[in-house]
Amino acid sequence: MAVLLLEDVSADDVGTVGGKAASLGELIGAGLPVPPGFAVTADTYRTFIEEAGIDEELFDAVNVDPEDSTALREAEATAERLILDTPFPDGVREEILTRYQAMSEDGAEAFVAVRSSATAEDLPDSSFAGQQETFLNVREDDLLRRVKECWASLFTQRAIYYRQQRGFPHAEVDIAVVVQRMVDAEKSGVMFTSHPSTGEPQVTIEAAWGLGEAVVSGTVSPDNYVYDRERGAVDDVTVADKKVEMVKDEATGETVKLDVDEERRTARVLSDAEIGDLVELGERVEDHYGVPQDVEWAIYDGEIYMLQSRPITTIREDAGDEEGASGGTAGGEGDGREGGDGGGAATADGDGTRAVAGTNGATSANGKTGDDDADLLVDGLGASPGAVSGTVRIVRKLDQLDQVQEGDVLVTEMTMPDMVPAMKRAAGIVTDEGGMTSHAAIISRELGVPAVVGTGNGTRVLEDDQHVTLDGDKGTVRAGEDESAEPGEEFEPVEAARPETPVKPMTATEVKVNVSIPEAAERAAATGADGVGLLRIEHMVLSLGKTPEKYIADHGAEAYQDELVEGVRRVADEFHPRPVRVRTVDAPTDEFRELEGGDGEPVEPNPMLGWRGTRRSLDKPEPFRQELAAFARLYGMGYDNLEVMFPLVNDAADIEGITGHMREAGIDPETHRWGVMVETPASALQIEELAAAGIDFASFGTNDLTQYTLAVDRNNGHVAGRFDELHPAVLKLIGDTIETCRELGVDTSICGQAGSKPEMVDFLVEKGISSISANIDAVRDVQHEVKRTEQRLLLDSVR
Secondary structure (H helix, E strand, C coil): CCEEEHHHCCHHHHHHHHHHHHHHHHHHHCCCCCCCEEEECHHHHHHHHHHCCCHHHHHHHCCCCCCCHHHHHHHHHHHHHHHHCCCCCHHHHHHHHHHHHCCCECCECCCEEEEEEECCCCCCCCCCCCCCCEEEEECHHHHHHHHHHHHHHHHCHHHHHHHHHCCCCHHHCCEEEEEEECCCCCEEEEEECCCCCCCCCEEEEEEEEECCHHHHCCCCCCEEEEEECCCCEEEEEEEECCCEEEEECCCCCCEEEEECCHHHHCCCCCCHHHHHHHHHHHHHHHHHHCCCEEEEEEEECCEEEEEEEEECCCCCCCCCCCCCCCCCCECCCCCCCCCCCCCCEEECCCCCCCCCCCCCCCCCCCCCCHHHCCCEEEECEEEECCEEEEEEEEECCHHHHHHCCCCCEEEECCCCHHHHHHHHHCCEEEECCCCCCCHHHHHHHHHCCCEEECCCCHHHHCCCCCEEEEECCCCEEEECCCCCCECCECCCECCCCCCCCCCCCCCCCEEEEEECCHHHHHHHHCCCCCCEEEEECHHHHHCCCECHHHHHHHHCHHHHHHHHHHHHHHHHHHHCCCCEEEECCCCCHHHHCCCECHHHCCCCCCHHHCCCHHHHHHHCHHHHHHHHHHHHHHHHCCCCCEEEEECCCCCHHHHHHHHHHHHHCCCCCCCCCEEEEECCHHHHHCHHHHHHCCCCEEEECHHHHHHHHHCCCCCCCCCHHHCCCCCHHHHHHHHHHHHHHHHHCCEEEECCHHHHCHHHHHHHHHHCCCEEEECHHHHHHHHHHHHHHHHHHHHHHHC
16 A cells, blocks of 8 residues: 555554554554544555656766766756656555545545654664655645655755665665645644653643744743542643734645734633643653653644654762663654743743743733732743742843853853753853743753843843852742742752761672763762762763764864863763773764754664664764774873773674774873773673673663663653663673673673662672762762662672
């Protein structure tokens, strides 16, 4: 069949209909309200070019020198001409049009969205993000052409360039197309089914008038609604000044931006009943996938439609686990939305809601104004928790970022990736625009910096050098330092003094700590850990806002090295002479894709199984060489406590490539300690060969090792319950590896989250592991568990 109804496909059909269509089908199968539609299968595209006899000419035409811009333009034009000028086979044409016509109602033509849907056959190095086409409000006259234009978009100059540069055959790339009825939304937005920072059972909904594009793109500051799932009640309602809306022009069918009439600008978008209906659907989506979800929704004629759902990626795990979570997408790709145009917010009273006045000229529902509290300067959305005091530093231009010093409160219209270094220095962040899904909100939560967003007027009301106290929980900024928000309710300012290092139990098994960002080094060192078992440098890289290749191209290799040297040095200083084990970059492609320069990153159904870790470093060695050059500089500066660790290594062939680059960078593998992550069954089974190749240590990454051993994607709701790091097969791989390494004189460690579980600690100590590395907040518990186990083993041996 040329087409399949979305209701007839599921997550198992990615290879047939692509990721977007398969995910939409998964939602439909779960009984959720998704607009109807169908998918033109990937095989239909392949049959089309082969039966028309244009496949060989097409692939020959795009086999050009990727550095020749003229040749690329000609290749794109030729590919487009071949596909668009080739008529549809009659049977395919009839099937597509018949399916489309079935979506029409009352004789009126249906408006549909036509979207590319990449398949599981996408090559690891082929480019799909942002390169294939999407068309909205399409009608029958344009439908077939739009389908072919989606196919032709496989051969844009950018897509040709990336595939050709990396040597992947164009003939191995297929694509499906989703045709889905448009929802002419009266109101729409985004919903977090759990708190986006803490994961607590608190639903956050952002809503605006018209199509959801206005919220997702940041064109409007949306209303914000908070619902407590445990109490079953609305906790907070914040009504924004919604100046514009995106709607369909009935005459042309195009999406246009219009001014919102005065009556609706400051009116509440959602009723309590609509919030309740959204919460119910959100809980169903979360239950289906097994993890908290970031959902896009729309309401038309009283009906709610789910347009997309993806796992929330910003929930803190107190330093997280070593691999990171990377989930599939339901209905679309991408994450991380920028805040946009809009006025300040005022909160409205409702059942169980908080009544706080806006300071931007709007008033709350009970008529209270900001003049009732002289200390309150501005308020907005509490986007990242915590309360801090500091000096205001207003940034209106990027060249003012250097003015932001440690401990300042950064105040700006909206943040962008270039601001991340200043955001890291800041004690708190305040923005005029944006909601809980804005760049400022997401990055602040990841950095652990308190933030208030969507104030509407922070840059106008606050002044440079002004002393303020920011509360990222309540969403307030008050005059002075450490003032009370409400009578009897005091702030908890960040502790300025160095934490006191506790007296730790002495154990033969070393207990180390995982560190995600350099800013956490002081707190990590204060745990009394025996060193750092995992320092992830990808967090330093991702905070640059650009892919390594783009950063090096824009700023030079030395500048890239400087960033890494400074970050690693900060941790090494805190722990010296205790060892610090630094892992080379292991970010998956979906994280790189969010950065400037990331439009060429491949779209992978499960990025944790994809192009990452050592395989990426060896395939794309220039950034890897700069990482090693940075380590060589640190060794030259006297940081002899550094140990380098390489992720996702399978066999001795990988080691050969790694050691070759180490020597080129001036790092002698014979004199500096280095090792590998054991994350695949292959590396566990090949441990003797890896030891013979010269490794000094092997560190277990339990999330990946479990996923790969049990064939369980923990972000797939159908199988997530089968994810078990204590499964006998996983324990056997770990136990056998430890035993072999002890015989060969190779140290072993674990840096995965499972290392914090008492059952795993007992098992590892009994097997004789050299060290256990835990998250910062779990170090003390692991130290005591190790001591108990060692004492028990000692007693057993003498009894």
